[in-house]
Amino acid sequence: MYKTVHLKKGKEESLGRFHPWVFSGAIHHIDGRPEEGDVVRVISADGRFLAVGHVQIGSIAVRVLSFEDIVIDQVFWKERLSAAYAVRRSIFPQWKKNSSSGEGNNSESRIQESELTNAFRLVHGEGDGLPGLVIDVYDRTAVMQAHSVGMHVSRREIADALAEVLDGVIDNIYYKSESTLTYKASEDGGNGFLKGCLATANDIATENGLRFHVDWLGGQKTGFFVDQRENRALLEHYAKGRKVLNMFCYTGGFSFYAMRGGAELVHSVDSSSRAIDITRENVELNFPGDTRHEAFAEDAFKYLDRMGDQYDLIILDPPAFAKHKDALRNALMGYRKLNAKAFEKIRPGGILFTFSCSQVVTKDNFRTAVFTAAAMSGRRVRILHQLTQPADHPISIYHPEGEYLKGLVLYVE
Numbered sequence: 001m002y003k004t005v006h007l008k009k010g011k012e013e014s015l016g017r018f019h020p021w022v023f024s025g026a027i028h029h030i031d032g033r034p035e036e037g038d039v040v041r042v043i044s045a046d047g048r049f050l051a052v053g054h055v056q057i058g059s060i061a062v063r064v065l066s067f068e069d070i071v072i073d074q075v076f077w078k079e080r081l082s083a084a085y086a087v088r089r090s091i092f093p094q095w096k097k098n099s100s101s102g103e104g105n106n107s108e109s110r111i112q113e114s115e116l117t118n119a120f121r122l123v124h125g126e127g128d129g130l131p132g133l134v135i136d137v138y139d140r141t142a143v144m145q146a147h148s149v150g151m152h153v154s155r156r157e158i159a160d161a162l163a164e165v166l167d168g169v170i171d172n173i174y175y176k177s178e179s180t181l182t183y184k185a186s187e188d189g190g191n192g193f194l195k196g197c198l199a200t201a202n203d204i205a206t207e208n209g210l211r212f213h214v215d216w217l218g219g220q221k222t223g224f225f226v227d228q229r230e231n232r233a234l235l236e237h238y239a240k241g242r243k244v245l246n247m248f249c250y251t252g253g254f255s256f257y258a259m260r261g262g263a264e265l266v267h268s269v270d271s272s273s274r275a276i277d278i279t280r281e282n283v284e285l286n287f288p289g290d291t292r293h294e295a296f297a298e299d300a301f302k303y304l305d306r307m308g309d310q311y312d313l314i315i316l317d318p319p320a321f322a323k324h325k326d327a328l329r330n331a332l333m334g335y336r337k338l339n340a341k342a343f344e345k346i347r348p349g350g351i352l353f354t355f356s357c358s359q360v361v362t363k364d365n366f367r368t369a370v371f372t373a374a375a376m377s378g379r380r381v382r383i384l385h386q387l388t389q390p391a392d393h394p395i396s397i398y399h400p401e402g403e404y405l406k407g408l409v410l411y412v413e
Contacts, residue, residue, distance in 0.1 A: 003041070005030050015067070022060070078165060126402050132146060141203075173196065320359075335356060344377055359404040361406070
């Protein structure tokens, strides 16, 4: 049924520990010539079954879907998505089943939407046993993104299963993978709705009572960074009476939390003029006519160079400086330079929220870069919090690489 990948002798150990990747160097040969994205069976040098997964071109040659010898069909997709949904319902206890009558056979699967938060990650790749797949839900629209050709090839089957699992919860499924699989996605029709349409999709979602526009059509990732939800709430706690600078603000998430927290002023900076326009819209959506906020479409490093020392709460949340190991050295230099400038300019008694979202940058790598920047400044610095991604971005215990978001909250004398 599926073509077979034969491993070299002794290369099955990581699969024995349930790690979900097979690297190209571990492969002895492959029976036949599978197309990229096909499902394959992986066996050891002595013929033992190990896993089934999507084959692909690159250093990661197979992304494992199951360690059982099963068929990857509609039953599989539905079971995995149902399991992911069950996890989210345990994370967010405010979502309860609505068992009211008169809703047909699907009434028991419905949830009562929270007035406080209706944006969350439903599927987080390897953390949910679906490597190469991300699904974020914004109100009644699910945005699906493939990071592997296998998930792209299976997108319609996944959408069918998702519509069944979240029947009554979502109305729309938008597929957004041109930025992650540029050639393949555009070749096969590009981004677009797999279920529903733009006319029925509300682009305003709610997070902890604050509303924001989700730019799933033209924005980064799935349209918003839901992974910073808890860290934004923490920032609100520290914002009262402070002058806040939100660098790499994207669409302003940290900014309007700071405003609700009572900040004296909030300045948002991003190189994208489109992001700045949406930031202004989001601030107006939550704080109409509030003059405490200003936004600037400008290069972050240039802004840091020219700004004064008026800020006593600074957020540094840059895009990934390293997407592969070869870029690690330059990435760490970038983090040192960025944080050194913040240490130089922040007012005494200021608080710095600083982050890395690069998977190849470890917690130790990041802390060392920030430590070096602090030492260069000569200022006394205390760590108040060590931050990571929220629970709806789970990390498989067998795949530590899934811990990608690192953050520090620092008090600077």
